Amino acid sequence: MPLLHPALLVAGTVPRPAPYLPAECLSDEPERLGLTALRRLASTLAAAPEVWRPVIRHHADRRWYTRLLLSASVEVWLIGWYPGQQTEVHDHGGALGALAVADGSVEEDQYDRRWRLTRVREHRGGATVGFGAAHIHRVANRGLTPATTIHAYSPPELPLRYGPSAGDATATAGIIGSQPTALIDPSRAETVAAGAAAR
Numbered sequence: 427m428p429l430l431h432p433a434l435l436v437a438g439t440v441p442r443p444a445p446y447l448p449a450e451c452l453s454d455e456p457e458r459l460g461l462t463a464l465r466r467l468a469s470t471l472a473a474a475p476e477v478w479r480p481v482i483r484h485h486a487d488r489r490w491y492t493r494l495l496l497s498a499s500v501e502v503w504l505i506g507w508y509p510g511q512q513t514e515v516h517d518h519g520g521a522l523g524a525l526a527v528a529d530g531s532v533e534e535d536q537y538d539r540r541w542r543l544t545r546v547r548e549h550r551g552g553a554t555v556g557f558g559a560a561h562i563h564r565v566a567n568r569g570l571t572p573a574t575t576i577h578a579y580s581p582p583e584l585p586l587r588y589g590p591s592a593g594d595a596t597a598t599a600g601i602i603g604s605q606p607t608a609l610i611d612p613s614r615a616e617t618v619a620a621g622a623a624a625r
């Protein structure tokens with residue numbers, strides 16, 4: 427059963443997933459979404475400020491994130507980048523992914539398979555990029571204003587792997603998921619209504 431952040435639910439007598447969430451994103455089957463579908467999902471959500479603007483936070487002392495969607499086929503994260511914040515160098519455990527910039531801009535340092543820096547790209551508001559299963563990068567806000575991004579990964583919850591500079595430590599996407607997030611089973615309408623009203 428897919429779990430959705432209340433921001434992705436349309437209120438009503440029986441709350442339901444927002445209409446721009448395609449059925450393949452809500453699947454209970456462990457199907458892998460392709461890059462086109464991931465890019466479309468991330469860019470559609472980034473272009474819907476009514477979804478992310480009431481939710482997003484930017485904290486100077488820590489990068490802020492929350493999961494918007496988790497199904498058997500995909501997970502979607504909303505991330506707030508205060509100026510100066512960045513990730514470690516990492517891959518995505520073999521998942522395909524997409525990053526859409528909803529607000530502000532971020533830089534992406536790209537690395538080869540030997541974890542050597544090969545390219546730096548700037549992604550500005552409105553940009554969406556996809557990345558393959560072997561993609562290695564670091565994302566950073568090196569600007570002077572906060573940035574907001576939306577990330578989609580398929581399959582979901584694969585362990586991230588970090589570069590040599592971070593030691594051999596490994597972590598799972600679930601570590602990011604340790605951020606308390608009120609994801610909702612949309613079939614539980616009463617719970618959904620209560621959760622949505624609390625926001």
Ligand SMILES: [Fe+2]
Binds near residue numbers: 516517518563
């Ligand atoms: Fe990443």
